Amino acid sequence: MDNLPEGVTEPRWIAGSPTLKQITADIAAPMEGRPGKLWYVCFVFAALGLLDLLGMATYLIAKGIGVWGLNNSVGWAFDITNFVFWIGIGHAGTLISAILLLFRQKWRTSINRSAEAMTIFAVMCAGLFPLLHMGRPWDAFFIFPYFPNQHGPLWVNFRSPLVWDVFAISTYFTISLVFWFLGLIPDLATMRDRSIGKIKKLVFGVLSLGWNGSHRTWARYEVVSLILAGLATPLVLSVHSIVSMDFATSLLPGWHTTIFPPYFVAGAIYSGFGMVLTLLILTRQTMNLQRYITMRHLDSMAKVLLLTGSIVSFAYATEFFAAWYGGNIYERYHFINRATGPYAFGFYLMVLCNAIAPQLFWFKKIRNNVAILFVISILVNIGMWFERFVIIVVSLHRAFLPSGWGMFYPTLIDFGILVGSFGLFFTLFLLFIRFMPMIAAWEVKAVAVEQAGHGADPGHGAEGGSHAG
Amino acid sequence: MRAKILVASFAQVEDLLRAVRKARRELFRVYDVFAPFPIHGLDEAMGIRRTRLPYVTLIAGLTGLATALTLQFYTNVLDWPLNVGGKPDNSLLAFIPISFELTVLFAGLTTVGAFLLRARLYPGKAVWLVNPAITDDTFVVVLRKPSDDESHQRAVALLKESGAASVTESEANL
Numbered sequence: 001m002d003n004l005p006e007g008v009t010e011p012r013w014i015a016g017s018p019t020l021k022q023i024t025a026d027i028a029a030p031m032e033g034r035p036g037k038l039w040y041v042c043f044v045f046a047a048l049g050l051l052d053l054l055g056m057a058t059y060l061i062a063k064g065i066g067v068w069g070l071n072n073s074v075g076w077a078f079d080i081t082n083f084v085f086w087i088g089i090g091h092a093g094t095l096i097s098a099i100l101l102l103f104r105q106k107w108r109t110s111i112n113r114s115a116e117a118m119t120i121f122a123v124m125c126a127g128l129f130p131l132l133h134m135g136r137p138w139d140a141f142f143i144f145p146y147f148p149n150q151h152g153p154l155w156v157n158f159r160s161p162l163v164w165d166v167f168a169i170s171t172y173f174t175i176s177l178v179f180w181f182l183g184l185i186p187d188l189a190t191m192r193d194r195s196i197g198k199i200k201k202l203v204f205g206v207l208s209l210g211w212n213g214s215h216r217t218w219a220r221y222e223v224v225s226l227i228l229a230g231l232a233t234p235l236v237l238s239v240h241s242i243v244s245m246d247f248a249t250s251l252l253p254g255w256h257t258t259i260f261p262p263y264f265v266a267g268a269i270y271s272g273f274g275m276v277l278t279l280l281i282l283t284r285q286t287m288n289l290q291r292y293i294t295m296r297h298l299d300s301m302a303k304v305l306l307l308t309g310s311i312v313s314f315a316y317a318t319e320f321f322a323a324w325y326g327g328n329i330y331e332r333y334h335f336i337n338r339a340t341g342p343y344a345f346g347f348y349l350m351v352l353c354n355a356i357a358p359q360l361f362w363f364k365k366i367r368n369n370v371a372i373l374f375v376i377s378i379l380v381n382i383g384m385w386f387e388r389f390v391i392i393v394v395s396l397h398r399a400f401l402p403s404g405w406g407m408f409y410p411t412l413i414d415f416g417i418l419v420g421s422f423g424l425f426f427t428l429f430l431l432f433i434r435f436m437p438m439i440a441a442w443e444v445k446a447v448a449v450e451q452a453g454h455g456a457d458p459g460h461g462a463e464g465g466s467h468a469g
Numbered sequence: 470m471r472a473k474i475l476v477a478s479f480a481q482v483e484d485l486l487r488a489v490r491k492a493r494r495e496l497f498r499v500y501d502v503f504a505p506f507p508i509h510g511l512d513e514a515m516g517i518r519r520t521r522l523p524y525v526t527l528i529a530g531l532t533g534l535a536t537a538l539t540l541q542f543y544t545n546v547l548d549w550p551l552n553v554g555g556k557p558d559n560s561l562l563a564f565i566p567i568s569f570e571l572t573v574l575f576a577g578l579t580t581v582g583a584f585l586l587r588a589r590l591y592p593g594k595a596v597w598l599v600n601p602a603i604t605d606d607t608f609v610v611v612l613r614k615p616s617d618d619e620s621h622q623r624a625v626a627l628l629k630e631s632g633a634a635s636v637t638e639s640e641a642n643l
Contacts, residue, residue, distance in 0.1 A: 020505065020606030145544060155544035159553050164566040171574040178581050185590070190505070190604040192596070209585065210594025213603040217588040218507040220520045224584045227526050228577055235573045242566055445606075446506040449482055 013107050015291045017452055020445050027187075027441045028194055030287045035434055038286045043430050049423015056416040057132060065135045067413045073406030074396045078414040079133040081388040082421055085271070086126035087169065087243055088264075088384060091236055092272020093119025094176060097183070098232035101225065107300050109443040110292040113187075114283065114433065115276050116180040121428040122275070123173045125421045130165075132417070161245040168242040175235060179228045182221075185211050187437040240268045247391065253334035254395030257322070263315035267384060270308035270354070274380030277301050281374045283433055292439050295368055302367040305380060309358030312387075316355060330400060342407065343394045346386045353383020472643045473614035474500060475624060476599045477633040478607050482508055484632030485608040489514045491631060492612060497624050500643060503599060503609040525583040526576045533575025537568040597641065614638065 018026065060067055070077055093115040100108040131137045143166045145156050156163050189211035192204035211217070244264035247255035257263075277298065284293040323335040338347050357379045360366045367373070398405045432438060479485040485502065489511065492499055499515055502508070512519075541564040545551065550558045585591065600609050610628065615621045628636045 024605045145540065155549055155551075157551060157553060158541045158545050158567060159556060159560055159563040161566075164570075167567045167570040171570040174574060175577045178577060182581060186506075186604070189596075193598070193601055193604045205596070206592045208596075209590035209592055210596050211590060211604075212596055212598050213503040213505060214588075215502040215504060215508065215511055215515065216517060217590070218504065219512050219517050220522060220584055220588055222507050223520050223522055224580055227523060227580050231526075231573050231577050234569075238566065238569055245566075442506040449506075 012451055013110060013294065013296060014444065014448050014451060015294050018291065018448065020448065023445055023448060024190060024194070024441055026289070026291065027437055027439045027444070028191065030289075030433060030438065031191065031435060032194075036286055039430065039434065042282070042286075042426065046423050046426035046430055049420055050427045051423070052416055053420025053423050056413055056420055057128075060132060060413060060417070061135075061137060065133065067411060069409045069411045069414055071406055071408070073399075073404060074393055074408035076133075076396060077389075077393050077408045078410055078418055079129045081385065081392050082418055083126050083129035083133075084243055084264075084388045084392075085385050086122045086129070086421065086425075088240065088268035088271045088388075089275045089381075090119040090122040090126065090172070090176070090272065091240060091265070091268035092276050093117070093122075094172075094232050094236040095269055095272065096276070097179060098229040098236065101229040102233060106447050107297055109447050110294075110439055111276065111280060111297055111301075112443070113180075113183060113440045114279065114429075114438045116176065116183065117432045117436075117438070118272075118276060118279060118429065119176050120173070120180060121425050121432075122272075123169065123176065124428070125425050127169065127173070128421060128424070161242060161249050164242045165246060168239045172235060172239045175228070175232055179225075179232060182225065182228065183440055183443075184436065185209060186213070186221075186442045187440060189213070190441055191437060237265055240265045247395075252395050252399055253328070253330040254338070254391065256331075257319065259315055259318055259322075263312070263318075266308050266311035266315065267354075267387060270305060270312055270358075271381060271384035273301055273304050273308065274377045274384065277305070277373060277377035278381065279429065281370060281377070283438065285370075287433060287438070289439065292444060295370075298370065298373055299364075299367045302361045302373060305358050305376075306361040309354055309361075309380070313351075313355035316351065334395060334398070337398055338390060338394050341394065341398065343390065343397070346390045346394070350383050350386040350390055353379040354387060357383070471640050474599075474639050474641055474643070475612040475614050475621075475628070475636060476639050477610045477612070477628040477636045478600050478602075479609070479632060480607065480634055481632060482608060485610060486510060486514055488610055488628055488631035488633065491627050492610070492624070495623070495627065497615065497620070497627075498613040500611040500613050503603045503611070505604055505606060505608075508608070520587075522580060522583055522587070526580045529579030530572045530576035532579075533572040534568055536575070537571035538564060541567060599639065599641070611641075613643070 065079075068077070068079065070079075093112075096108050096115040097112040097119075100112075131140055134140060143156065143163070145158075156166075185208055188204050188208035192201060192208050195201050195204060241261035241264065244260035248257055248260040250256060280293050280301075281298070284290050320335050323331045326332075338344070357376050360372075360376065393408050397408055477488060479488065482504075485504075486508065489499055489502060493514070493516065502511060502515060504511075511517075542559060545560075545564075546558040556563075598604075599611055600607050603609055610633075612624055612628075615624055625636050
């Protein structure tokens, strides 16, 4: 199209050449028909997981966090592992919706909506864990600076990374939600004008805010989207950097590392893309959207996994190198213990899933095989969960004096709440793909028109750019 | 104010662009264009001024920054200095992350709020759709109806020549 050399064509991101009407119909289809059997099966499992979460969380709050396997040596374990894991998942959504928008990557259009939804649901799951870890969630508002308070003029400690986290994550959640909703408005208007049922019409009518497709609004809308993308890009990088500072600003071997911020951000994008891949493979198969979520999309995501997986592997190697080269005995012991200690299985699982598995994506054959992609995307998530487990638990369980050493054994409640968070996540996601336009129809239409060769830029049109002012 | 308008519906983007350019060259008043997605090149064709919303972002962002720095400085230095590891009360570096977050939060929320305000979008607003298929697959140009008969005929002819599937007259509160 624009600046490509002679003979090079832009890749096609929509299979075939559907008409605009066809696109609307295809994207609205999952919301208008009855979902397939597979959707119901998934939903039942997800809802059971959610029930499990409700039960376990109630028990936890009633009894106190002693029902977890935490002890004096290991004060953070599954809870914070899950928190970092879920926050990381969210990052891919913002990367796809904001960073790829700034880079004008057209392949984001079919997947950005569901990736953003994934971000929001993942951040909700993440927020749950610090809340539960407090033990007294009804006092959670203590983490915000507020006035007047009952402690006299005592404020939160703004030098603490944990307080930075509060601000980072609540900002991230708010901006992601607003960005997602803004993108939804035109599609909600489409649904409003399509739907026949009274309740549907009312709900979509209220949510679409009276959108009528005016170009004067569209012109502003595009600028606002770009501004939000520009804000969300440094935001998403800051969020996981700040999460990593929860660890990096401590003095604990295994945590006290300057490479943590970029290492965590790369890991977050890696795990997030793993989850996007899992979800999109599931949705394109269950909702018949192969035309819009093409093999090319999966191929691109696999390449992102290869890149970020390699960055993460490099970070693993750097950590070991620094431990050896730095000459600090505690640091050195930590890394020997990481690879040979009682939790070594977690370390090898993480290396297998994060450093070795994505290297298979060098081969085009593997990138184009949906079944293998699906399996590896799940391995990525298992690996990234274990990465956080290794960083958190292995660092804590044998730090400094052997008199302070201990072991962490997860309890049933630990596992129950981890499984339950997946239940919450998948319940929300399944409801989303059933009741909301899960592909950004208006963006896909713009790409479809461009792809069909109706490029509408001035200077190439029939008028030759001679428009009067 | 009730005004008479000409509503021309198109199936193709480039036909619509041609119609808008021609109409403006012949000094017809293009009230607005309605489309299922933002059409590139239409801003210039319609002669829309670039939005001033980025200035809102800038001002809101600076407000957020000032708020965050003030809050942290006031609480940690003036109101209740807390000795944490012997660090200075006014540890500006430690205040940067929250300052950044609040800058982004203020800027983002205010920009979206200003956009909704300026575009007059709010829940419960009565929708004015000149053609029910706009949000699906139809592109519409709305011209203010010229007052004299001759220009009216010329406008209709121009729209049809450009490839309008239909040209109708209507009334609306503009």
